[in-house]
Amino acid sequence: MKDQRRYHTIIALVEDRPGVLNRIASKWRQRGFNIESLAVGHSETPGLSRMTLVVDASHDADQVVKQLDKLIDVVDIRDVSNEDIVAREMALIKVRCDAGNRSHIIEIVDIFRANIIDVSPESVIVEVTGDEGKIDAMFELLKDYGVIEMVRTGRVAMLRGAAASHPIEEEGYERYPGQETW
Amino acid sequence: MEMTGAEMLLEALAREGVEVIFGIPGGANLPIYDTFPKFYPRIRHYLARHEQGAAHAADGYARVTGKVGVCMATSGPGATNLVTGIANAWMDSVPIVAITGSVIRPLIGRDAFQEADITGITIPITKHNYLILDVNDIPRIVREAFYIARTGRPGPVLIDIPRDVQQERGEFYWPERVELRGYRPPIYPDPDAVAKAAQLIYESERPLILAGHGVIISQAFYELQELAEKANVPVITTLLGISGFPPHHPLYLGMPGMHGMHWNNLAISEADLLIGIGMRFDDRVTGRLKDFAPKAKIIHIEVDPAEVGKNVRPAVALVGDARICLQHLNRLVQRRERPDWFAHLDELKREHPSLAYPTETEEILPQYVIDQIYELTGGEAYYVTGVGQHQMWSAQYFRGKKPNSLITSGGLGTMGFEVPAAVGVQVAKPGEMVWAICGDGGFQMTLQELGMVAEYGLPVKFAIINNGHHGMVRQWQSLFYRGNLVASPLQNPDFVKIAEAYGILGLRATRREEVVPTLQRALEHPGAVVIDFQVKEDENCFPMVPPGASLQETIGLPKEYIELVRRRQEVEVSR
The missing domain is CATH 3.40.50.970 (Thiamin diphosphate (ThDP)-binding fold, Pyr/PP domains)
Structure with a gap:
């Protein structure tokens, strides 16, 4: 199971434009940031996508945030690791099973408050939502039955309560004309 | 429409x-x-x-x-x-x-x-x-x-x-204003940080200012001078900060770092406060980072938030435009006399001279050419350099009189920058004198731009410091690669003929006494000139911090050069 304290959770609002992911990935690659997971999707504002990044804490998370914030397409970004957040991940796990042991699997699914979303004579697909630890634990239990495949979304996170991060508009600033003598 | x-x-x-x-x-x-x-x-x-x-x-x-x-x-x-x-x-x-x-x-x-x-x-x-x-x-x-x-x-x-x-x-629709919700460059510093910075400056017994390119970019010349004078703090400028502070000013200490003034590297190691302004604590400035400024607290004045804390951890950061940050800071700083610190700096300068070369040689020393360019132009030109030894000497001996008059490729270190950059400078400043101080290696990377010089009649003076080598590469090979000179010697063309092929006046100097007359001739010529200064092949650029070493480990000038300083008072030890 992953130790949650070793990871930073960063949330970003980015322009929903072609090439944005390329710009962000380019920064990671260039600066050597190791990204544990990345989840991207629409935000509540049209034209803005929201990302949740999980970064190994061996990195200077401050630099990750600041370097990404330099991108014009990154509208807002913050490290929420030390804030009061809810964080969830979803996984789909396809498990080998037959009439004989299906009920065992259903039992596990119930304990974890997960769902079975597809059943075939030889397999089921389990949908589970929770923190990484819960998904890891469930995966460990299901492994004995034979996991055919698994897909995980990566962490998504949000501040608890009414707090939200909004971009601020500021006036631009033009420099002074040049100085020709000391 | x-x-x-x-x-x-x-x-x-x-x-x-x-x-x-x-x-x-x-x-x-x-x-x-x-x-x-x-x-x-x-x-x-x-x-x-x-x-x-x-x-x-x-x-x-x-x-x-x-x-x-x-x-x-x-x-x-x-x-x-x-x-x-x-x-x-x-x-x-x-x-x-x-x-x-x-x-x-x-x-x-x-x-x-x-x-x-x-x-x-x-x-x-x-x-x-x-x-x-x-x-x-x-x-x-x-x-x-x-x-x-x-x-x-x-x-x-x-x-x-x-x-x-x-x-x-x-x-065609011209928007009245730019709206970029993801781009909000900081301008004004946090007032609490400004107050704290002013306090730290006042409390400091051994402060130094490290001024970088940001001073020039934000046109903070006056404000920098005001800070230095008002708070009584000496000023070091990084390579790109040179010409951000008057080089003849009594508080000026020159450049630090890999080929900086030896006294600066030692002073930084002893300082109790560094005020970095519009600079990013680049590895060429800091040497081995973990031994950089071990006794100093750092005030970082910087417009790019990502630079704050990237290389060094400041005690206070003023994130905003350098000029505006300094205006705010200058209102609060107070003068403090620091006789011991200034006396110590004077002693470091005396003990570790960093600007000296033999002047009675038959051969041309590259430092001499560069020194004479500053001398004979009276510091009135824009000086554009390439990258390598000649660049470092140009920075060390710099004494231009105009703010923002040293144009050089710092971060990327692009050889060949000097020829086209000088064209751009001359186009921007048609009435001004522009000198391109070139390496023989770099000149050959972009000499085709003499085409622009000729076509548009731009009166740029190109001084090629021709030592027949990729000089800095040769220096590293001789110091750190057992003198194994692989691919650093150059078989050069006849630069005078190249100039002439473009219809530009070509001149050559091969002995020391030809340097001044050749420079004078170039100055008198109304148009562009290319001068091939055939200099001593194996002159090394010192002081030098070996790659990976700390600033305390700076190698000073060769002993015999220091002897010269000791013996001959006419050689200027410090400016």
Whole structure:
């Protein structure tokens, strides 16, 4: 199971434009940031996508945030690791099973408050939502039955309560004309 | 008003105040070139001989004007040839806008003739870039590009325009203001940080100012001088900070770092406070980072938040425009006398002279040529350098009289920068004297831009410090690679004949006593001059911090040079 304290959770609002992911990935690659997971999707504002990044804490998370914030397409970004957040991940796990042991699997699914979303004579697909630890634990239990495949979304996170991060508009600033003598 | 994409582009550029474009035409930007005559003389085009030259010329132009420099190239190889110039502007925070033609929209992504993914290629070396797919976006994008390039920490922006977009007609709409919700460069420092900084400065017994390029970019010359004088703090300037503070000022200590003044490197190691202004604690300044300024608290004044805490952890950070930060800080700083510190600095200067060379030689010493260029021009010129030994000597011996008059490639260290950059500087400053101090290696990387010098009658003086080697490479090989001189010796052409082939006056000096008369002749000549100074082959540039070493481990000048200083009072020990 992953130790949650070793990871930073960063949330970003980015322009929903072609090439944005390329710009962000380019920064990671260039600066050597190791990204544990990345989840991207629409935000509540049209034209803005929201990302949740999980970064190994061996990195200077401050630099990750600041370097990404330099991108014009990154509208807002913050490290929420030390804030009061809810964080969830979803996984789909396809498990080998037959009439004989299906009920065992259903039992596990119930304990974890997960769902079975597809059943075939030889397999089921389990949908589970929770923190990484819960998904890891469930995966460990299901492994004995034979996991055919698994897909995980990566962490998504949000501040608890009414707090939200909004971009601020500021006036631009033009420099002074040049100085020709000391 | 309806117009073509190419017309929209030039109209937008003109509205942004662009007067000069350096570029080369090609298949994918011909509609733009076809439109140039309509905008002449509002916009003048200078034909570079290689796109790298166009980018460096725009870079030099931008550095001395503070305006955004513009370069232009066609798709594919034209665009990729700009890359070195864009990267150079990126590393040194120079505002340029590069405009490239691109293959027509239906061919994008199909490996068309002369297609290169230039927006993809330049992502890591631009502040931002654009591929314009709708003709109506041109005015807005040009406006955004210029705004991004010149504000905050300046830098290059690239705009890629497919040829069919240039030809398409659309409605010209000029947005009143730029709206970029993801771009909010900081301007004003946090007042609490300013107060804390002023307090730290007052409490400090051994403070130093480290002034960088940000002072020049934000035009904070007066404010820097005010801070130094009001708070009574000596000033060190980084390579790109040189000419941000008057070199003849009694508080001036020169450059630090790898080839900086020995006394500075020792002083930094003893300081209890460093005030970094518009600089980024680059490895060439700090030496081995963990041993950098072990006794110092750091105040970091910087416009780019990502630079704060990147290399060193400051006690206080003033994040904002350098000039405005200093204006705020200067209101609060108080004078404090520091006789012990100043006496100690004087002693360090006496003990560790860093500016000296033998003057009674038959051969020409490169330091002598550079020293004499400053002497005979009276410090009144703009000095543009390449990269390597001659650059370091130009920085060490610098005594220009104008603010922002040393133009050099710092971060990227681009050999060959000097020839096209000097062109850009001369175009920007038509009445001024421009000296390009060149290496023989670097000169051959961009000498084709003598074509621009000749074609536009630009009176740039090129002084080639010709030691027949990639000099700094030779120095490293001789100091750190057992003297194994692999690929550093150069078989050089006849530089005088090259100059003459371009219709430019070519001069040569091979002995020391020829240096001054040759320089005088160059100064008297109204047009461009190329001077081949054949200097001592194996002169090394000192002081030097060996790569990976700490500033305390600086190697000083050779013993016999120090002896010269001791023996001969006429050699200036310190300025």
